[in-house]
Amino acid sequence: MVRKKSAASTEPRSGRKEPKSKGRKSEEPKSANTLADKLERIGVRREQDLVLHLPLRYEDRTHLCPLGAVKAGQPWQVEGTVVHCDIQYRGRRQLVCLIEQGDAQLVLRFFHFYPSQHKALAPGKRVRAFGDVREGTFGLEMIHPGFQIVDVGTPLPDRLTPVYPTTAGLAQDALRKLVRRALVRDPAYLGETLPPWTREPRRLWGFAQAIAYLHDPPTDASQQALDERVHPAWTRLKFDELLAQQLSLKMHRRARSKRKAPRVPGNASLTNALRERLPFALTRAQQRVIAEIRRDLARGEPMQRLLQGDVGSGKTVVAALAALQTIESGFQVAFMAPTEILAEQHYRKLAAWLDGLPVNIAWLSGGLPAKERKKALTAITSGDAQLAVGTHALFQDVVTPPRLGLAIVDEQHRFGVVQRLALRQKGIGDAHQLMMSATPIPRTLAMSFYADLDVSVIDEMPPGRTPVATKLVSQRRRAEIIERVRKVCAEGGQVYWVCPLIEESEKLELQTAVALYAELTATLAELTVGLLHGRMKPDEKAATMAAFVRGEVNVLVATTVIEVGVDVANASMMVIEHAERFGLAQLHQLRGRVGRGADESVCVLLFEEPMSEMAKARLKVIYENSDGFEIARQDLLIRGPGEFLGARQSGVPLLRFADLERDVKLIEQARNAADELLRREPGAVQAHLERWLGGKQEFIRA
Ligand code: ADP
Ligand code: MG
DSSP states (O other): OOOOOOSSOSSOOHHHHSOSSHHHHHHSOGGGGSHHHHHHHTTOOSGGGGGGOOOSEEEOOSOOOOGGGOOTTSEEEEEEEEEEEEEEEESEEEEEEEEEETTEEEEEEESSOOHHHHHHSOTTOEEEEEEEEEEETTEEEEEEEEEEEOOTTOOOOSSOEEEOOOOTTOOHHHHHHHHHHHHHHOGGGGOOOSOHHHHGGGTOOOHHHHHHHHHSOOTTOOHHHHHTTOSHHHHHHHHHHHHHHHHHHHHHHHHHHHSOOOOOOOOSHHHHHHHHHOSSOOOHHHHHHHHHHHHHHHSSSOOEEEEEEOTTSOHHHHHHHHHHHHHHTTOEEEEEESSHHHHHHHHHHHHHHTTTSSOOEEEEOTTSOHHHHHHHHHHHHHTOOSEEEEEHHHHHHTOOOTTEEEEEESSGGGSOHHHHHHHHHTTOTTSEEEEEESSOOOHHHHHHHTTTSEEEEEOOOOTTOOOEEEEEEEGGGHHHHHHHHHHHHHTTOEEEEEOOOOTTOHHHHHHHHHHHHHHHHHHTTTSOEEEEOTTSOHHHHHHHHHHHHTTOOSEEEEOGGGSSSOOOTTEEEEEETTGGGSOHHHHHHHHTTSOOSSSOEEEEEEEOSSOOHHHHHHHHHHHHOOOHHHHHHHHHHHHOHHHHTTHHHHSOOOOSSOOTTTTHHHHHHHHHHHHHHHHHOHHHHHHHHHHHHTTOHHHHHO
16 A cells, blocks of 8 residues: 655644744745745645645544553543643753643653743643653653643533644644635535536535535544545545546647647558568567557547557567658658667667668767768758657757657656656657657556556567576675676676666766776676766767677676666676665666576676665565566555656646555546546536646646
8 A cells, every 4th residue: 555645744843933043034035934835835825725635634632531541652632730841952952841630740742842832831831732642761751742721621622633734834723724714715615516427326425525524524433434545535535636637637638639640651661571571570469559559640640659568578669660650651750768878779770670671760869970960960850861869858959850750759757747748849749659668657557647648558578588587695795796797707698787876976876886897807807897887978888888789898887877778688697786776667677688588697686784674675576576567566555656657856746635556446437437527518627627726737738
């Protein structure tokens, strides 16, 4: 199950609000802390958004526990009289308040607090506190309780108390008041957006009913059903949220279908020629996706298709056939890769496949000499080159083929939704688009996040691959691994040795790569060791890579620049140093570089202890699984969907309430409902989108 972490805390933070000195305070721009700013920070831009600002959890404050009866390990509500309250410094600054009731005493401890709170807890005052109790050094204590000053007999609430996500300087009580006010302000805020024929067959609660229940659960509500978000009131809200997302993506898709793209049915002259000269038979999965793409290209609206397939499943040839079909119809194709190395590899492979066929290929590398670069550019802009291969950056910033019929984007997963959309606007215009990704996105995620795309999946590997044996080895046994490398090379094999990933510093990463290269050159003196890293000039990189491909280099020390796509069949061993630092998708990609030939291959994951729990979990997953989809699913479990898709940078808001793992059924229902609504009652769509996304227009426009 995926637990969403709430970005906003429920406790006040002292750092932001408490001024360091009086002088400072007056200098601070006022606008930074208005109520509107704070609300904006929790995603509330309009008053009606408060209606959808739902509790994180609930506290049961309907009972008081006698102070003498509280035990450690769970939340309690107590009352007592303040004995003393002062600021102490035990490692860090804290407010410590001792309360008593009869003979019993309890410490309330606060690490973040406002001066006003310190003042309120004056000796002799009666305080009602709610919070978790734990065993402290000097007896039981309550950490960070919520509290209020009360009189004897101040009535207790008779319902669960909602706790909302909030931000610095916006107290729970204040937020509760704002929400309560919004709930009664305007009946339109609670209006029903779903027609009965959508709601009733799915037994969904009414919107107003669900909202009232969640903000103010009745006395007999099950706190567990609420906390786990399985209550029907939650179901309705999650359904609404998913429906809004589906509607918005489907509307993009509709808008796209109204645009015109060149019809490129082809005439099979080139595609047949390529099929005949391929040294292998296409798998059934490849044939299926080729047919899907072929149909799209023959239609007059822009294709937006995501081609998913695990590392090594054979996406390139599918793309090549799509390219040729486009070229047969007289249009140009841009083939884009995320890195120079990969672009060059594609270029070489395509050039070999198309050798002798009437297709002009231009290779546009950042590292080309000025003259050749100019030639390539001219070939593209004059339309002479039917197929242009290069990095995304080149096509975005430098050149646009004038008769562009199809843009192929390899390794799409490296680019977020924003880039995907930018590409659509810049240069590519209304050409067909084929995006390829080796990060298999779990079905639920794909349905939800890529509802604006068509998805083709290659779910079958070409025959004859031997699975890669994966070994987890501690750094302490490094010497053994070096011996193993020696043996593999003596038998004619080749080895990748992947440098540790140092995300914080590219410079440090480079130094480590150079040091590793020196180490292996010295210990493996009889072998030829090569070095490949991102700071090398493109032609140096290409030369090193080419030497490795020709078998002149036995061991290639490389940074993650080799992560994607590079293909050397003779490389049968990979060592990944500090494997615990890599992400699952990266490890899977890297491992996919070996096992390309018929020989038994091995991937050694060298790890250094101690490891974090998360790192251990990752290595376990990669050790136990070879199927990219399963690895992606586990990745999602470990990390959560936000990070998985890089959604934070992507501009697509995360789902706030629905949970992609647990709510699969709901996602399906929302998807169907979106289709129904758009067909039967498009008028209802606008109100629904306005409620859920109205404050976030960029999502609708994207
Ligand atoms: P990826 O999907 O990771 O981009 P590639 O397209 O690079 O995979 O293909 C991996 C290797 O498999 C290449 O050497 C390619 O020529 C080869 N290949 C592709 N399709 C088949 C097939 N049907 N049978 C055998 N080999 C294939
Ligand atoms: Mg590839």
